[in-house]
Amino acid sequence: MSDLETSITEWRTRLHAAGITATATLDELESHLRDDFAAQIDSGLTAEQAFARAVENLGSPQDLQREFAKPVHPKAQRGQLDLTLLAAILQCALTALVLFAPDMTPGQRLSGIAAIGASVLIAATLRSAHRLLPAIREPRHRQALLLTLGLLPCLTIAFLAQHFLTDPEISAGAYLAQLLWVSSPPLAAYFGIIGAVEAAARKDDDAPSAIA
Amino acid sequence: MLSKELVAASTEPIVLAILAEGESYGYAIIQRVRALSAEQIEWTDGMLYPVLHRMEKRGLIQARWGESETGRKRKYYALQNDGQKAIAEHHRQWSLVQSVLSGLRKEQYV
Numbered sequence: 001m002s003d004l005e006t007s008i009t010e011w012r013t014r015l016h017a018a019g020i021t022a023t024a025t026l027d028e029l030e031s032h033l034r035d036d037f038a039a040q041i042d043s044g045l046t047a048e049q050a051f052a053r054a055v056e057n058l059g060s061p062q063d064l065q066r067e068f069a070k071p072v073h074p075k076a077q078r079g080q081l082d083l084t085l086l087a088a089i090l091q092c093a094l095t096a097l098v099l100f101a102p103d104m105t106p107g108q109r110l111s112g113i114a115a116i117g118a119s120v121l122i123a124a125t126l127r128s129a130h131r132l133l134p135a136i137r138e139p140r141h142r143q144a145l146l147l148t149l150g151l152l153p154c155l156t157i158a159f160l161a162q163h164f165l166t167d168p169e170i171s172a173g174a175y176l177a178q179l180l181w182v183s184s185p186p187l188a189a190y191f192g193i194i195g196a197v198e199a200a201a202r203k204d205d206d207a208p209s210a211i212a
Numbered sequence: 213m214l215s216k217e218l219v220a221a222s223t224e225p226i227v228l229a230i231l232a233e234g235e236s237y238g239y240a241i242i243q244r245v246r247a248l249s250a251e252q253i254e255w256t257d258g259m260l261y262p263v264l265h266r267m268e269k270r271g272l273i274q275a276r277w278g279e280s281e282t283g284r285k286r287k288y289y290a291l292q293n294d295g296q297k298a299i300a301e302h303h304r305q306w307s308l309v310q311s312v313l314s315g316l317r318k319e320q321y322v
Contacts, residue, residue, distance in 0.1 A: 024287075025261070025265075027285055027287075028238065028261060028287045029258060029261060031237075031238075031239075031280070031284060031285060031286050031287065032238050032239045032257060032258070032261075034284065035239040035280075036239065036257065057256070057257045057258075058256070058257050058258035059256040059257065059258040059259055063256070063258075063259070064258045064259070064261075064262070067258075067259055067262035067263075068261075068262045068265070070262065070266070072266050072269045072270060073270070137268075137269070137271060137274075138271060139271060
């Protein structure tokens with residue numbers, strides 16, 4: 001019945017205008033609408049009445065949009081550790097350490113700051129790649145992935161430390177600078193990836209309108 | 213009619229319990245609730261979907277696109293392990309409330 005199809009298209013446009021723009025969501029609501037329409041016809045209503053009733057039963061587009069926009073977790077549960085904040089605090093602490101540690105030459109301080117700076121850049125870049133990552137919904141899968149990936153920074157740091165932190169005569173200042181170069185970038189890369197994986201999982205596969 | 217708060221609080225445990233019976237889709241879930249409650253519980257149909265979506269994001273249920281009897285696209289939801297755990301927790305909380313209320317009622321008739 002092409003009247004039905006026209007009506008449904010108009011109805012979809014109304015929902016879209018109200019802010020429900022994700023195609024998957026519209027498809028799901030349309031599927032419901034059609035089921036309800038069929039049931040209303042079965043109970044004796046005319047096509048017009050049946051459609052109007054089915055649309056009414058779904059609720060107003062504005063109310064729906066408001067519901068879809070609500071966050072996934074109630075406020076009480078959203079106190080998850082903000083890794084980004086933690087990382088920022090860590091970076092500040094390290095920077096302070098490098099700036100104020102005694103017995104460091106200016107060159108060594110600069111080297112230390114550069115290592116921290118490079119790490120921040122690496123972490124930020126990887127973190128912003130979350131749009132390229134698939135959403136791994138199952139928390140357990142994410143945990144397994146991140147534990148496994150955690151081996152990489154450990155191995156990298158161990159390898160680099162073995163090769164570059166071998167001079168027993170090295171001064172404390174030089175050691176600190178080199179230690180920062182050996183450990184910060186791999187850790188920053190790892191935490192950047194964690195952040196990206198978590199962000200990708202939170203991303204809504206119903207794209208624009210839906211839940212925060 | 214149930215109070216809004218009660219409807220809101222009972223939505224998730226009811227949906228989870230229905231899905232514990234087997235995979236289902238939005239429209240069927242709503243019909244089941246109407247039947248089970250002899251029409252006393254009437255959700256606004258569309259409002260079920262944001263709830264389903266949030267439950268899916270929390271890993272309690274999983275969705276897949278399938279086909280209806282007429283070959284139309286339809287989204288089916290299935291209970292996950294975390295959903296099973298949530299059912300147990302809901303049951304614990306509702307039983308607690310129920311036993312407190314029952315206990316108080318008994319006292320009033322002594």
